[in-house]
Amino acid sequence: MLNLLQTTVSKPSGAIGLGLTVLHVLIALLAPVIAPYDPTMQNADAILLAPNAEHWMGTDSLGRDVFSRVVHGGRLAISVTFAAAVIATLWGGFAGIFFGAVGGRVDEYSMRIVDAFLSMPWLLFLLLIISIGGAGPATIIPTLGFFYGVAILRVVRGAAMQVATRDYVTAARARGENIWPIISREMFPNLSDILLVEGAMRWSWMLLAFSSLSFLGFGATPPTPDWGLMVAQQRSLISTAPWAVFWPCFALSTLIIGINLLADAIGKALGLDRATAIAV
Amino acid sequence: MTSLILRRLGFAAFTIAFVSMVMFAAVEALPGNVCTSFLQRFAQGPRLERCIEQQGLDRSAIVRYGDWVSGAVQGDFGYSLKKRKPINELIWDRFSNTMILGGIAALLAIPFAVFLGIAAGVRRDKPLDLSLSGAAMLAMTIPEFVTATALIYVFAILLQWFPAVTILPPGASFMQMLPNIVLPVVVLSAVLIAHIMRMVRASVIDAMSSDYVQMARLKGVPEHQIIRRHAVPNAMIPALNVIALTIAWLLAGVVVVEKVFNFPGLGTLMIEAIYDRDLPLVQTIALIFSVIYVGVNLIADLAALALDPRQRRKGH
Numbered sequence: 001m002l003n004l005l006q007t008t009v010s011k012p013s014g015a016i017g018l019g020l021t022v023l024h025v026l027i028a029l030l031a032p033v034i035a036p037y038d039p040t041m042q043n044a045d046a047i048l049l050a051p052n053a054e055h056w057m058g059t060d061s062l063g064r065d066v067f068s069r070v071v072h073g074g075r076l077a078i079s080v081t082f083a084a085a086v087i088a089t090l091w092g093g094f095a096g097i098f099f100g101a102v103g104g105r106v107d108e109y110s111m112r113i114v115d116a117f118l119s120m121p122w123l124l125f126l127l128l129i130i131s132i133g134g135a136g137p138a139t140i141i142p143t144l145g146f147f148y149g150v151a152i153l154r155v156v157r158g159a160a161m162q163v164a165t166r167d168y169v170t171a172a173r174a175r176g177e178n179i180w181p182i183i184s185r186e187m188f189p190n191l192s193d194i195l196l197v198e199g200a201m202r203w204s205w206m207l208l209a210f211s212s213l214s215f216l217g218f219g220a221t222p223p224t225p226d227w228g229l230m231v232a233q234q235r236s237l238i239s240t241a242p243w244a245v246f247w248p249c250f251a252l253s254t255l256i257i258g259i260n261l262l263a264d265a266i267g268k269a270l271g272l273d274r275a276t277a278i279a280v
Numbered sequence: 281m282t283s284l285i286l287r288r289l290g291f292a293a294f295t296i297a298f299v300s301m302v303m304f305a306a307v308e309a310l311p312g313n314v315c316t317s318f319l320q321r322f323a324q325g326p327r328l329e330r331c332i333e334q335q336g337l338d339r340s341a342i343v344r345y346g347d348w349v350s351g352a353v354q355g356d357f358g359y360s361l362k363k364r365k366p367i368n369e370l371i372w373d374r375f376s377n378t379m380i381l382g383g384i385a386a387l388l389a390i391p392f393a394v395f396l397g398i399a400a401g402v403r404r405d406k407p408l409d410l411s412l413s414g415a416a417m418l419a420m421t422i423p424e425f426v427t428a429t430a431l432i433y434v435f436a437i438l439l440q441w442f443p444a445v446t447i448l449p450p451g452a453s454f455m456q457m458l459p460n461i462v463l464p465v466v467v468l469s470a471v472l473i474a475h476i477m478r479m480v481r482a483s484v485i486d487a488m489s490s491d492y493v494q495m496a497r498l499k500g501v502p503e504h505q506i507i508r509r510h511a512v513p514n515a516m517i518p519a520l521n522v523i524a525l526t527i528a529w530l531l532a533g534v535v536v537v538e539k540v541f542n543f544p545g546l547g548t549l550m551i552e553a554i555y556d557r558d559l560p561l562v563q564t565i566a567l568i569f570s571v572i573y574v575g576v577n578l579i580a581d582l583a584a585l586a587l588d589p590r591q592r593r594k595g596h
Contacts, residue, residue, distance in 0.1 A: 123532035
């Protein structure tokens with residue numbers, strides 16, 4: 001584990017990725033301590049102030065401190081997408097290893113359904129589910145987790161099929177072990193690398209998806225400070241108060257880039273070639 | 281060959297049937313129904329009865345699904361709750377606007393991305409490759425609404441070259457539309473170019489290290505000819521499927537980009553319909569997008585089949 005970390009940060013892109021990710025997670029965790037103001041506190045005497053000594057990033061159209069809002073703005077997005085990434089990796093990883101291990105008819109027919117799910121524009125499907133179940137984490141976490149899990153399933157199943165032909169799996173089969181110990185003791189430890197990288201990569205795409213949903217008005221609900229929502233709310237005033245739009249954009253982009261770089265660097269450190277994998 | 285084409289067609293038909301069933305089932309699974317979800321606290325008395333009658337909710341789910349599908353095939357998508365009009369009157373203008381926007385983005389992006397991907401792939405790890413790959417990474421990770429907002433700030437507000445939001449009279453001509461679609465097309469193309477370029481680059485690198493390229497080098501074939509005659513044609517086939525998948529991304533990206541620029545396309549109509557809880561309209565637009573998606577993938581599959589003799593052999 002320590003070794004992996006060292007190889008990952010040995011390249012500048014890995015170090016930058018890890019740095020950005022850790023920084024953002026720390027800021028999100030410590031937000032109430034860092035933020036000088038209450039992120040939802042409105043102040044009619046401080047509307048659309050340019051950045052100054054009291055408000056480092058200025059104030060927005062309701063007189064709220066942009067710095068405090070940006071610091072809080074990742075909490076919902078990070079926790080929602082992290083939960084969804086864990087769900088996706090767990091179910092997609094498990095199902096992928098299972099189908100790779102059993103093979104045959106079960107695998108073949110299941111993959112048809114998986115392909116059908118993959119050939120659905122899932123953002124539209126998510127929008128459909130939101131219009132039924134309402135916006136908010138309770139709808140978004142399971143839906144993101146499910147759809148990204150399908151993509152992880154496909155990748156992991158491909159890798160599991162190769163692992164299933166290795167000698168140690170054949171040996172376990174010859175010993176007469178049944179499918180569960182083979183999956184948990186022989187196959188899973190040899191596929192955990194791929195799961196880690198896939199999970200991290202999907203996490204960054206989920207952040208992109210969640211913030212887009214927030215921007216469209218289906219993620220966070222006002223007055224929650226959330227980057228995507230902040231951009232949507234302050235966008236019409238961009239010519240008078242660009243700072244209220246710039247900083248949430250900056251924070252969001254650096255986080256997604258950071259996780260993406262980190263996942264890429266971990267993948268390279270583990271010797272996995274993700275260059276040909278498709279970002280769905 | 282014919283059986284392979286039939287099998288691909290069969291899978292496309294299966295996917296569309298499956299997707300439409302899932303969409304229908306998702307709406308069926310909700311507590312209440314289309315009318316109660318639309319009317320919310322007004323869902324009682326004559327208003328609810330009228331809505332139920334208009335949407336035909338008194339029939340069983342299977343009958344309604346059959347009706348929905350056979351109607352959709354004939355271009356009759358039912359009745360919008362909020363706009364109080366047949367859905368097919370609402371969507372066709374929007375549909376053609378979205379097709380123009382997405383079509384131009386795809387037509388510009390694909391050749392450009394293929395060119396850049398080849399250029400980067402044959403110069404692996406050289407400065408050009410590293411800077412192109414870096415730029416592609418940024419284009420892929422920065423959300424579309426952020427890129428779009430930045431472009432609006434620079435080109436619409438500071439420089440005032442293009443309008444910040446789309447102002448289109450209904451039935452506007454293409455020339456009237458042109459200044460309005462420049463910025464949305466740039467945003468969509470940037471992401472498309474990034475995805476396609478990465479894939480083309482990867483498959484060019486793959487082809488350049490293959491045995492037949494080694495063989496050509498040993499024969500003394502000049503490098504530019506190796507690239508043009510051997511590496512590039514072989515690298516295009518795996519890239520084709522990714523181009524199709526990326527077009528699928530385009531359909532989702534278009535929703536966000538249309539919203540940012542307030543472009544009168546299917547995407548903005550879908551968002552309005554979600555705000556209004558107008559489920560029949562949401563379902564219809566989701567179905568149209570899915571059919572386009574499956575259609576594009578089918579075309580890519582058939583093209584790959586036509587270009588690659590190996591795929592025509594059995595086992596694929």
